[in-house]
Amino acid sequence: MKLINIIIFLFIPIYLFSQNTNWKSYSGDKRIEQKVDSVLSLMTLKEKIGQMSQFSANWSVTGPVMPDDFLPYLKEGLVGSVFNAVTVSGIKKFQKTAVEETRLGIPILFGYDVIHGYKTIFPIPLGEACSWDLNLMKQTARIAAEEASADGLSWTFAPMVDIARDPRWGRVMEGSGEDPFLGSEIAKARVEGFQGGKDWNSLKNINTILSCVKHFAAYGAAESGRDYNVAELSENTMRNIYFPPYKAAIDAGAATLMAAFNEVNGVPSTANHWLLTHILRQEWDFKGFIVTDYTGINELVAHGVAKDDKQAAMLALKAGVDMDMTGATYIKYLETLSKENKISEEQINMAVRRILEMKFLLGLFDNPYKYLNENRSKKTIQKPEFLETARKAVSRSLVLLKNNNRLLPIDKNSYTKVALLGPMMNDSVNLNGEWQGRGNRNESISIYKGLKEVYKNSKVSFNYSKGCEVNSFTSKSINEAVELAKKSDILLVAVGENFNWSGEAACRTNIKLPKAQQELLKELKKTGKPIAILILSGRPLDISWETENVDAILQVWFPGSMGGYGVADVISGKYNPAGKLVMSFPRNIGQIPVYYNQKSTGRPVDLKNPNIDYKSSYLDSPITPLFPFGYGLSYTTFSIENLRLNTHVLSSDSKIIATADVVNTGKREGEIIVQMYCRDLVGSVTRPVKELKGFKKIQLKPNEKKQVKFVITPEMLSFYGINNKKIIESGEYKLWISQSSVDETNTSVFSYEE
Numbered sequence: 001m002k003l004i005n006i007i008i009f010l011f012i013p014i015y016l017f018s019q020n021t022n023w024k025s026y027s028g029d030k031r032i033e034q035k036v037d038s039v040l041s042l043m044t045l046k047e048k049i050g051q052m053s054q055f056s057a058n059w060s061v062t063g064p065v066m067p068d069d070f071l072p073y074l075k076e077g078l079v080g081s082v083f084n085a086v087t088v089s090g091i092k093k094f095q096k097t098a099v100e101e102t103r104l105g106i107p108i109l110f111g112y113d114v115i116h117g118y119k120t121i122f123p124i125p126l127g128e129a130c131s132w133d134l135n136l137m138k139q140t141a142r143i144a145a146e147e148a149s150a151d152g153l154s155w156t157f158a159p160m161v162d163i164a165r166d167p168r169w170g171r172v173m174e175g176s177g178e179d180p181f182l183g184s185e186i187a188k189a190r191v192e193g194f195q196g197g198k199d200w201n202s203l204k205n206i207n208t209i210l211s212c213v214k215h216f217a218a219y220g221a222a223e224s225g226r227d228y229n230v231a232e233l234s235e236n237t238m239r240n241i242y243f244p245p246y247k248a249a250i251d252a253g254a255a256t257l258m259a260a261f262n263e264v265n266g267v268p269s270t271a272n273h274w275l276l277t278h279i280l281r282q283e284w285d286f287k288g289f290i291v292t293d294y295t296g297i298n299e300l301v302a303h304g305v306a307k308d309d310k311q312a313a314m315l316a317l318k319a320g321v322d323m324d325m326t327g328a329t330y331i332k333y334l335e336t337l338s339k340e341n342k343i344s345e346e347q348i349n350m351a352v353r354r355i356l357e358m359k360f361l362l363g364l365f366d367n368p369y370k371y372l373n374e375n376r377s378k379k380t381i382q383k384p385e386f387l388e389t390a391r392k393a394v395s396r397s398l399v400l401l402k403n404n405n406r407l408l409p410i411d412k413n414s415y416t417k418v419a420l421l422g423p424m425m426n427d428s429v430n431l432n433g434e435w436q437g438r439g440n441r442n443e444s445i446s447i448y449k450g451l452k453e454v455y456k457n458s459k460v461s462f463n464y465s466k467g468c469e470v471n472s473f474t475s476k477s478i479n480e481a482v483e484l485a486k487k488s489d490i491l492l493v494a495v496g497e498n499f500n501w502s503g504e505a506a507c508r509t510n511i512k513l514p515k516a517q518q519e520l521l522k523e524l525k526k527t528g529k530p531i532a533i534l535i536l537s538g539r540p541l542d543i544s545w546e547t548e549n550v551d552a553i554l555q556v557w558f559p560g561s562m563g564g565y566g567v568a569d570v571i572s573g574k575y576n577p578a579g580k581l582v583m584s585f586p587r588n589i590g591q592i593p594v595y596y597n598q599k600s601t602g603r604p605v606d607l608k609n610p611n612i613d614y615k616s617s618y619l620d621s622p623i624t625p626l627f628p629f630g631y632g633l634s635y636t637t638f639s640i641e642n643l644r645l646n647t648h649v650l651s652s653d654s655k656i657i658a659t660a661d662v663v664n665t666g667k668r669e670g671e672i673i674v675q676m677y678c679r680d681l682v683g684s685v686t687r688p689v690k691e692l693k694g695f696k697k698i699q700l701k702p703n704e705k706k707q708v709k710f711v712i713t714p715e716m717l718s719f720y721g722i723n724n725k726k727i728i729e730s731g732e733y734k735l736w737i738s739q740s741s742v743d744e745t746n747t748s749v750f751s752y753e754e
């Protein structure tokens, strides 16, 4: 047993009486706190600062590679965490050095971007969110943790919960769209999936990993949709729109949080005391530890708030940053800054306690090699049931945007000649999207392969012609596709973006399909054959032309390892699509940002009379999105009717039950995501014209009717008012129970009286 372990156990009795820190630990467990303080008491200042230092092994590069080779620090016991190191054997080498060859033998935390799967890759988070299936998203995060922990990792830099309203920004693909309520629910589900539940005790299990809610704060509000750009927001908008998902993740037990690259109202998040200490620690009581984003401290110099890395390190520590991600600023400057009395050792101690506590909770001090078992890795990764869940996640994430004349599904028993066309049809490289963890781009099931498999032994015949590349074409390739189209009954065209046109540092000022693909569709349109397009993208695209000119549209996102099977399950009707958009599709880039929970303005457009002058409208476009938040079709139809409230008056100690009947009025069984929206008609600040307050996903057989009930409580009406304090205001409210954010067929009113 390592010296440190003996000391920990010997010292605890001493620490029962001597420690009187005002440290509020994440676990609140006195034994853990005493162990942490025992270790802390053994550490030199340099060793403490080492725990606050994280380095990238650069085995996968997720940012500008830093020159510092961290191995010398590792050998001196001056590394707290390593990321981008993978495989059991690779990680074991580093852990062995840290544990067996350094003075104190403190184990290392190994982190990685396990964003939407580790080896089994699920749909990108923006796509998975369109399932509105919280249990499914918890399950996929759970599977990701199973695989990542089996491969040596104990920390993921996920969930990304940044609210995003601008599809020019490439990282919309990582989040859950534009709505604070849905984004909060999904954030909770994913944190619990990674960590094995709300209880911190689950962290000691072998198949759980630390989550890291990111990027705090308002990274998705990047001006002009340009990555890393400034976020200029009122405190009121931050509190009502951007903060809720971070808070929800923290309330769900998120063990760590990542500071964002961007500045918020003039102060970079990494040096933003108001964000990292006032909001996180004092208001939200966050007790985990805060890590910067990649070289976030160094970037304070480029931001222009620090003259050099040393000043940057001081600003970051004072703001509340506990760990420096691969910037090597803490390890280089904190000791000097401490000697110069520019920072306090107690601030360093607090950061180190938070980091050490997580290592204790994970059980790394008891067994630093607990995640490092080759056999477990082989047995766990890509288990059949994991792949089956991935296939299910694909079909649930697809959103049917248009389906004229019920072109889809394509009946397996019909003698239909289907032309399989487009650059994404027989492609597997793009299916995993960005942040594919350790997925293998060549292993993902292409749509072509999925269709061939699912339609095996059916009467449907498929013929394939690519038609064009993602971003280039020849007249020959298009002509071949057109000739095939003329001999076919239905054209199934898979179009979209390359996987790396979204994700980090992947923003676009033109979000239409590439010209080559537009050219292919225009030529196919001339054949007069019915066209269904499958869109693979990491963002809402401007598909106005396509919406006008094709017969069916299935938004596929980037579906991951089992993409082709999941898409084929929907095309064949094996699964009736139920996905609903979590981010509005603009008619054109000029509309951005366009989102459902907008403010009324003093001159709101009357959508029934949109041409009235002097209204908040455009001369050249409707103000409504092409496809709104909460929208998605099914192969069947539903009606929601007979909305009734058990009372129309809500008081501080009561609740309202809103009930509606949902009927499947079509010929196929299907699921529907029933949504409840409210509007606060008069507030001390302007209030959104609509806010999602609840949703339920139900399954209905043809002609089946079910009651759906929503409970409305005063807390659900709370918001940050004129003084940026959380309040509930008396007054009148509207209520809808709907099939989308624009469906207003079922509405009612109620009042809240304190």
Ligand code: GLC
Binding pocket: 062, 063, 113, 157, 214, 293, 294, 504
């Ligand atoms: C990247 C991303 C962040 C990621 C980190 C580590 O720059 O901004 O989301 O977790 O670096 O790879």
